[in-house]
Amino acid sequence: MHRVANTRAAREPGPCIAVHGRMNRDEAVDTAAAARPPLLVSLRGASVRFGPLAALERIHLALHRGDRLALVGANGSGKTTLLRLLHGLAPADGERTAYPLAPEGRPLRAAMLFQRPFLLNLSVRWNVLVGLWLAGVPAAERHARCHRALERVGLSTLAARRARELSGGQQQRLALARAWALAPDILFLDEPTASLDPGAKREVEQVIGEFAADGVTIVMSTHNLGQAKRLATRVAYLEGGRLLADLPVDRFFDGRELPEQARQFLKGELPWNT
Ligand SMILES: Nc1ncnc2c1ncn2[C@@H]1O[C@H](COP(=O)(O)OP(=O)(O)OP(=O)(O)O)[C@@H](O)[C@H]1O
Numbered sequence: 583m584h585r586v587a588n589t590r591a592a593r594e595p596g597p598c599i600a601v602h603g604r605m606n607r608d609e610a611v612d613t614a615a616a617a618r619p620p621l622l623v624s625l626r627g628a629s630v631r632f633g634p635l636a637a638l639e640r641i642h643l644a645l646h647r648g649d650r651l652a653l654v655g656a657n658g659s660g661k662t663t664l665l666r667l668l669h670g671l672a673p674a675d676g677e678r679t680a681y682p683l684a685p686e687g688r689p690l691r692a693a694m695l696f697q698r699p700f701l702l703n704l705s706v707r708w709n710v711l712v713g714l715w716l717a718g719v720p721a722a723e724r725h726a727r728c729h730r731a732l733e734r735v736g737l738s739t740l741a742a743r744r745a746r747e748l749s750g751g752q753q754q755r756l757a758l759a760r761a762w763a764l765a766p767d768i769l770f771l772d773e774p775t776a777s778l779d780p781g782a783k784r785e786v787e788q789v790i791g792e793f794a795a796d797g798v799t800i801v802m803s804t805h806n807l808g809q810a811k812r813l814a815t816r817v818a819y820l821e822g823g824r825l826l827a828d829l830p831v832d833r834f835f836d837g838r839e840l841p842e843q844a845r846q847f848l849k850g851e852l853p854w855n856t
Pocket residue numbers: 632635636637655656657658659660661662663664
C-alpha cells in the first residue's frame with residue numbers, strides 16, 4: 583500500500599484540531615514527503631465505531647493541498663464515514679488533525695456535498711444566500727458571492743426558480759454552487775453524480791473539474807471508476823472499513839501494486855463503469 587507519510591506533520595504548523603491524542607512530533611521523517619504540497623488533514627490510526635460495528639479501522643491517510651482523491655469500494659465499505667471523518671463530522675478513536683493553511687496560517691475552510699443535497703424550499707438564489715448567512719459571511723458580500731457562484735455552475739438564469747423544481751443535475755450543481763460560494767479549500771463530495779443521467783453527470787463532473795483546476799482540494803466517493811479516472815489524481819480503496827490501497831490514479835488502475843481484493847474489485851467494476 584502506498585501510504586502518504588504521516589511524518590510531514592512534524593514540519594507543518596501546529597494542528598488546529600486534534601480530536602483524540604496528540605501528534606508525535608518525533609516520528610521519523612519521510613524525505614519523499616518533503617517535496618509534497620502542504621498537508622491539510624491527516625488521520626493516524628483513526629477508527630469509527632457504530633456500536634459493535636467498526637465502520638472504519640485504524641485509518642492512516644494524509645490529504646495534501648491540491649489532491650484529488652477518489653474513495654472507491656463496495657457498499658458499506660466506509661466511504662461516506664471516511665468523508666465525514668476527514669471533514670470532522672464523525673467522532674473517532676485515534677487522531678485527526680487539520681492544519682492551518684500555509685503560508686496564510688488561517689484555519690482550513692471545508693465544505694461537504696451530501697449524496698442527496700438538502701435544498702430549502704426557496705429560490706435557487708436564496709438557497710445560496712442562506713448558506714452564506716449560516717457560514718457567517720457579511721451581508722455586504724453575500725449577493726456578489728451568490729451571483730458569482732451561480733454563474734460558475736451555469737445557473738444564473740435560474741436564480742429565481744424554486745430549487746426543488748430543478749432537475750437532479752441542476753440541483754446537484756446548485757449544491758455545488760452553495761459549497762463553492764463558501765470559498766472552501768477542501769470539498770468533500772459524497773457520490774456527487776449518483777442517480778444522474780449521463781448528460782447531467784458530465785455537467786457536474788465538469789464543474790468539479792473546474793473547481794479542482796482552481797486549486798480546491800477534492801475528496802470524493804464514487805462507484806463509478808471511469809469517473810475516478812477522469813477526475814482523480816489519487817484513488818483509495820476501502821473494504822470492510824479498512825483502507826487497503828491508496829495510490830496515484832495511474833498506478834491504481836494499472837493494478838499491479840494492488841492487494842488481491844482491490845484487483846478483484848477492479849475486475850468486477852470496470853466493465854460496467856468506464
Ligand atoms: N449512523 C450509522 N449508524 C450505524 N451504522 C452506520 C451508520 N453510518 C454508517 N454505518 C455503517 O457503517 C458502515 C460503513 O458505512 P458507509 O455509509 O460509510 O459506507 P459506504 O462505503 O459509504 O457505502 P455506500 O457505497 O452504500 O454509500 C456500514 O456497515 C454502515 O451500515
